[in-house]
Amino acid sequence: MSDTPKSLSRRPEWPTSVSRPVATPLQPTVVYSSPDPSSLDQQYADGSGFTYAREGHPNATVLAQKIDMLEGVTGGIVNGSGMAAVSAVFLGILKAGDHVIGADQLYGRTLRMMTQDLPRFGVETTLADPTDAASFEAAIKPNTRMMVVEVVSNPTIRIADMEGIAKIANERGILLVVDNTFTTPRSYLPFENGADIVLHSVTKLLAGHADATLGYVVAKDPELMEQIYIANTTFGFTASPFDCWLAERGLQTFDLRYDRAEATAIELAAALADVKGVKRVIHPSRADHPDHNRGLQILGDRPGNMLSFEVEGGRAAADALTRAAPELPFAPTLGDVGTTLSHPASSSHRALTPEARADLGMSEGFFRVSVGLEEPKLLIEEISNAIAESQKA
Template identity: 40%
Template sequence: MHFPNIQPKITPIYQTSVFKFEDLDAVRQYFDEPGSRYLYSRNGNPNSDELATAVARWEGGVGAVATGSGMAAIFAALLTYCQAGDHVLCAADIYGGSAALLNLELARLGITVSYVPFEDLGDLRAYLQPTTRLLLCETMSNPLLRVVNLRQLATECHQHGLKLVVDNTFATPVLTRPLAYGADLVLHSVTKYLAGHSDVTAGAVVARTPEDVARLRQIGTVFGLTLSPMESWLGVRGLKTMRLRVAAHSENAWAVADFLDKHPAVQAVYYPGLPTHPEHGLATTQGAGRFGGMLSFRLPDDAAVVNSFMQRSQLFPFAPSLAGVDSSCSHPLYTSHRALTDAQRAGLGITVGLVRLSVGIEPVEELLADLAHALAS
C-alpha cells in the first residue's frame, strides 16, 4: 500500500523485520549499491540508521552503528581493532561491565588485558606488549569521576601505534567530543543521557574513519548487535532534548555536590565541578564549563549507615542505572562493579560506604531537602 501525500515530520517507526523486493534486479541493487535499499532489519533499518546518524553528527564522526545495549557497543568497539592473540590496555578506573567483558569473555577469545592506573595514563611504556592494539577509557570515570586528559592520552596512544577508544557516556557530546581530541572511536550507552528517560536499552559507537565505520557495521550485522526499530525511535526522540537535559543535570549536580561537600555526615565527594577535585581545571576546559550530572560520595564503611540513607531518601531511589530525568542512587560495590576483583576494588577505593548519585532535573531545592532528610540520622 502506498500513501503518496503523507509527509510525516517525525520519522515513522519501521516495525518490520524484513523489506520487500520487486524482482532479482532490485535485490542485486541492494548488494551492488550499499545504502540504496533495506533488506533485513538486522542488517539495517531506517530507525536504527537515523539514530546512528544523529549520534555521529553529535560526536563529529563520519558514521556510527546503533547497538542493542551499551555493552554491545563496547564489544563492537573492541572487536573493531582486536582478534585472538591481541592485547588491550584499559584504564583501571572503569565501569565494571567493561572489566567483566574483558576479564571473562574476551579472555576466552584469546584477547588479554592489562589495567593502567590513572596516574600512569600519561606514559604507557611499562604496559605495552608487541600485540597491544588499543586503550579503553572513559571521559569521566565510573564511579569516581576521574577526568582523562583526552588530547594527551590520544597523543600517547598514537605515538605507540595504539587506537584510543573512549566511553563518553557520563560526559555526553554536549560536554565533550573525544574525536575532536584525537580519539579513534567513541561509544555510548544510549540507555543513559542520550535517550535520557530510563525507558530505552541501547548503545552506539562512532568512528572517525570510513574504514572503521564499515568494520563496525560488519560486526553489528554478523554478531546480531543491531538495535530494534522501536528502541531506535525512542533514542532519536531522547536526543532532541539532550542539550537542555544535560544543562539541567549539570546545574543540579553542582548544587548537590556543594551541599554534600559541606555536610558533616559525608566523608568525601567526587565531582569534577568542585574546585577541590584534582582534575577540576581540566574538566572545566574539556567539559565546556559544565561537569555533568553524576557524582559519588563517601559515607562511613557501614552497611547500616548506607541502608539508612537509601531507606530515608524519597527522591534518590536505589536503582542501579543512571542518567534518567528522575534522580537515583546506586552502590558500585554491590552493583556496577561487582565483577571487579577484590584487589581492583580496593585499589580504586570502592568500598561499602561509596554511593553514586545520578542527579536528575527535578527542582533542586527538593533534591537538597531530600538529601538533608536522608543524611539526618
C-alpha cells in the same frame, strides 16, 4: 466468505501523501521486499535501502545520523545496548594475539570483558591508571592494538589524562577508543581530541528517559567502521526500532536536560560537602576534586551531571540511606529525567573483590548520583535528610 482470507493476505501499498509526518514514523517491520534479485544485489553492493532489520532499519538510521551530528562525524551505527557497542568494537577489530590496554576504572561490565572474556579468546589485556598517561605508555607491548578509556570514570568521577593518552596512542599507531557516555558530546568531543573510535550507551543521557536500551559506535576510519558493522550484524547486536524511536524522541531535549541536570549537580555537590556524615564529595566543579585542574582544561565549564559521595558507616549506613529516600530510585542506571542513586559495591562493581574496590576508592558507603531534573532545593533536602538517617544506623 471465501474472499476474506485472500483479502487479508494482500499487502497493499503504503499510503502516500504530499505532506510528510512531523514526528519520525515508527517502522517495526523485520523484512523488506525487493523487486527482483538484481535489485537486491544492487542494494547490497551500494548499501541503498533496507533488506533485513538485523542489518539495519530506518529508525536506527535516523537515530544514528542524529548522534553523528552531535559527535561531528558520519557513518555511526546504533546497537542493542551500550555493551553491544563495546562488544562490536572488540569482536570486529581484535584477534587472538592482540593486546588491549584499558583504563582501570571502566564501567563494570567493560572491566569484566577486559579481565575475563577477551583473554578467553586469546586477547591479552592490561589495566592502567587513566589519570596518568605514563602508566598507559608503560603498559604498551609490541602487539598492543587498542586503548580503551572513559573521559570521566564510572563511578569515581576521575578525569582521564586524555591529552597525554591520545598523544601516546597516535604516535604509536594504537587505536584509541573513547566511551563518551558520561561526558556526552555536550561536554567533550573525542574526535577533536585524537580518538579513533567513539561509543555511547545511548540508554543513558542521550535517550534520557529510562525506557530504551541502546548503544552507538562510530569509527573515523571507514574500513574499521565496516569491520564493526559486520560484527554488529553477525553477532546480532540489533537495535529495536521502538527503542530507536523512543531515543530519537528523547534526543530532542538532550541539551536542555543536560544543562539543567548539570547545574543542579553543581549545587548538590556543594551542599553535600557540608552535611554531617559525608566523608567526601566528588564532582569536577569542586576545587578539592583530585583532577580539578585537568577537568578545567578538558571539560571547561561542563563538569556534567554525575557526582559521587561517601558516607561514614559502611553497608549499614548505605542500607539506611536508600530506605530513607524512597522517592529517589535506588537503581544501577544514569541519565534519567529523575535523579537515581547507585551503590557500586552491590551493583556495577560487585564482581570486583572488596580489596579491588578499595583500591579504586569504592567503599560500602560509596554512592554514585545521576542528577535529574528535580528542583535543586528539594533534591538537596531529600538527600541530606537521608544521609542524616543513615548516620543513626
